Amino acid sequence: MQLPARILQHRGDRPALDLDGRLRCYAEVIDTAFALAAVLDVADSGPTGLVAILAHKSFSAYVAALAAHLAGKGYVPLNIKFPPQRLASMLCRSGAGVVVVGSEGLGVLGSLLEAVGPERQLTVVGAETESFGGLPGAHPTHRFLSGRASAAATLPRPCRPDATAYLLFTSGSTGQPKGVPVSFANLDAYLSNVARHFPLEPTDRASQSFDMTFDLSVHDLFATWSAGACLCPVGDTTLVNPARFIRDQRLTAWFSVPSVAMFMARGRSLQPQAFPSLRLSLFCGEPLPVATAEAWCRAAPNSRLISLYGPTETTIAIAQHQWGPGNGRDSGRNGLVPIGRVFPTQRYCLLAAGRQVVSGPGRGELCLSGSQVTSGYLNALDKTSAQFVHLPEAGPDPWYRTGDLVEEDDRGVLHFIGRIDLQVKVNGYRIELGEVESVLREASGYDGVAAVPWPAAGGTAAGLVAFILGEASDDRPLFTACRKALPDYMVPTRIIWTRTLPLNANGKVDRNALIGELDRQQKQGEPPHER
Amino acid sequence: MSGDLGGRLRDIVEHFLAEPGGHAPRLGEEDNLLEGGHLDSTRFFELIALIENELGLCVDFFEADPADLVSIAGLTRHLNEVSHDRARLQRP
Numbered sequence: 001m002q003l004p005a006r007i008l009q010h011r012g013d014r015p016a017l018d019l020d021g022r023l024r025c026y027a028e029v030i031d032t033a034f035a036l037a038a039v040l041d042v043a044d045s046g047p048t049g050l051v052a053i054l055a056h057k058s059f060s061a062y063v064a065a066l067a068a069h070l071a072g073k074g075y076v077p078l079n080i081k082f083p084p085q086r087l088a089s090m091l092c093r094s095g096a097g098v099v100v101v102g103s104e105g106l107g108v109l110g111s112l113l114e115a116v117g118p119e120r121q122l123t124v125v126g127a128e129t130e131s132f133g134g135l136p137g138a139h140p141t142h143r144f145l146s147g148r149a150s151a152a153a154t155l156p157r158p159c160r161p162d163a164t165a166y167l168l169f170t171s172g173s174t175g176q177p178k179g180v181p182v183s184f185a186n187l188d189a190y191l192s193n194v195a196r197h198f199p200l201e202p203t204d205r206a207s208q209s210f211d212m213t214f215d216l217s218v219h220d221l222f223a224t225w226s227a228g229a230c231l232c233p234v235g236d237t238t239l240v241n242p243a244r245f246i247r248d249q250r251l252t253a254w255f256s257v258p259s260v261a262m263f264m265a266r267g268r269s270l271q272p273q274a275f276p277s278l279r280l281s282l283f284c285g286e287p288l289p290v291a292t293a294e295a296w297c298r299a300a301p302n303s304r305l306i307s308l309y310g311p312t313e314t315t316i317a318i319a320q321h322q323w324g325p326g327n328g329r330d331s332g333r334n335g336l337v338p339i340g341r342v343f344p345t346q347r348y349c350l351l352a353a354g355r356q357v358v359s360g361p362g363r364g365e366l367c368l369s370g371s372q373v374t375s376g377y378l379n380a381l382d383k384t385s386a387q388f389v390h391l392p393e394a395g396p397d398p399w400y401r402t403g404d405l406v407e408e409d410d411r412g413v414l415h416f417i418g419r420i421d422l423q424v425k426v427n428g429y430r431i432e433l434g435e436v437e438s439v440l441r442e443a444s445g446y447d448g449v450a451a452v453p454w455p456a457a458g459g460t461a462a463g464l465v466a467f468i469l470g471e472a473s474d475d476r477p478l479f480t481a482c483r484k485a486l487p488d489y490m491v492p493t494r495i496i497w498t499r500t501l502p503l504n505a506n507g508k509v510d511r512n513a514l515i516g517e518l519d520r521q522q523k524q525g526e527p528p529h530e531r
Numbered sequence: 532m533s534g535d536l537g538g539r540l541r542d543i544v545e546h547f548l549a550e551p552g553g554h555a556p557r558l559g560e561e562d563n564l565l566e567g568g569h570l571d572s573t574r575f576f577e578l579i580a581l582i583e584n585e586l587g588l589c590v591d592f593f594e595a596d597p598a599d600l601v602s603i604a605g606l607t608r609h610l611n612e613v614s615h616d617r618a619r620l621q622r623p
Contacts, residue, residue, distance in 0.1 A: 235598060237601050238597055240565065240601075241597045244596050263576060266576050267576070267597075268593060269592045488568070489571070493574075
């Protein structure tokens with residue numbers, strides 16, 4: 001069954017969304033989505049047929065995603081917390097001709113349209129509003145429409161399996177985010193694996209913790225609604241420590257990055273039996289420390305705890321490991337819960353140096369293939385051919401190189417060892433250090449720039465520290481430049497001016513030495529200083 | 532107690548948020564420290580640890596909604612409750 005049909009079968013009085021104390025039933029969600037889809041159906045969606053969504057954890061945001069699919073189109077989420085220049089770049093590169101705006105996105109819409117400029121003609125659709133203030137007058141080249149129309153008889157439009165269901169941008173090493181189009185076939189393959197391995201039930205109340213620009217939000221929305229369950233969005237501030245939210249909302253399914261659980265442990269909220277209502281707890285986006293998993297199991301004793309693994313390019317998650325009694329509690333390595341096993345419908349291999357495929361237990365770069373693996377990056381053949389490769393030894397299909405160094409044990413369980421390139425995870429967000437360095441290089445005028453994840457533990461980091469090789473000067477303009485160009489999680493927490501940058505044997509900046517220096521300073525209680 | 536605690540709390544928060552060698556930000560009583568871009572979640576917990584250390588009081592995350600703890604006014608209200616609860620428990 002195709003994705004929109006999976007959801008439409010639940011049309012009725014059961015709750016689909018519990019947002020800010022207001023319950024919305026499936027009939028209301030679906031009827032509103034059809035009305036919006038009717039507008040999207042006739043609007044010029046631009047060369048790629050994608051619909052941009054400028055909204056955040058709102059009724060409009062969720063309905064817009066469903067409406068795009070009902071109109072047979074994919075969506076590209078625009079995060080209202082991102083700088084306007086970045087949003088404009090994402091919008092223009094996506095080729096989307098329509099922007100659906102929630103009321104929470106109206107505040108940044110003007111800046112976005114300014115950044116896009118008048119040359120590009122857009123159709124702006126207010127998901128729940130017909131009033132755009134002075135924007136239509138200030139931007140006369142764009143069309144402004146209400147999202148309420150009578151549903152056309154032709155809806156829902158069929159979704160071509162190879163068409164884009166959603167387009168996300170991941171951090172790019174050259175300073176330009178990479179677009180990852182995920183097809184309806186990819187998404188259907190993932191949802192089938194969810195239904196097979198950790199299904200939700202119509203009685204479930206599932207968290208919605210991720211921003212829509214994070215692909216794990218796609219799981220929240222479509223896994224929940226495909227099952228006829230109720231979606232319960234978690235406010236950004238509440239997400240810092242959602243213990244009371246989980247209890248008050250009687251959530252039965254939780255999904256977040258492990259950092260949230262680690263924050264809850266720091267806030268002394270993972271008390272035994274704290275969350276008896278939870279029956280399913282999922283973590284993804286970064287390695288899950290064993291100590292956090294154990295604390296969570298004590299706090300949610302009635303819940304299965306499943307750690308998921310998957311780059312955006314392989315559609316949300318492609319491997320899983322259930323942590324708990326009788327299932328490999330002894331299997332953690334380096335203090336981390338294993339990646340586990342790749343879904344049986346997908347394929348994996350490990351690639352050692354010299355592109356040798358490792359057979360049996362061993363260590364190498366994890367490569368993935370199968371119906372969940374996407375076909376490449378948006379308008380970036382060079383990046384696609386570098387990352388999606390042919391490995392005749394492993395099979396005829398393209399293989400996605402994850403950049404993750406992985407070890408397979410003699411039971412066939414995969415363990416995360418580290419990154420083989422410069423991608424790092426900060427609080428669950430995947431970051432190319434090169435993108436941060438590129439902004440700092442331009443803003444400082446110095447070429448010698450190196451960003452490192454720090455403090456780091458268990459394969460993830462709490463922030464970034466940037467080193468600049470040059471004469472110390474006021475770093476406030478550099479922070480300002482970063483905040484203008486990058487999302488918050490990519491802005492360094494500290495900038496250190498230095499007279500030398502350590503190099504490794506290959507003549508490249510030795511980031512491990514920089515991290516070691518930060519660790520040393522912290523251990524000795526020294527304040528951060530110039531090197 | 533409330534006014535005194537609020538003043539001490541404001542000092543701690545503004546000192547924590549001050550840029551090195553720079554000025555402390557002017558914060559409104561109800562300004563949201565997280566959504567206002569003053570802190571991310573990591574630094575938020577660093578701030579809470581500092582407050583607990585300086586004031587000798589423990590923030591009760593298990594019962595409180597973090598949304599009530601992200602402003603100077605909210606933190607003051609919560610820590611006043613914690614302080615009163617502790618005083619009541621210590622009373623013979």
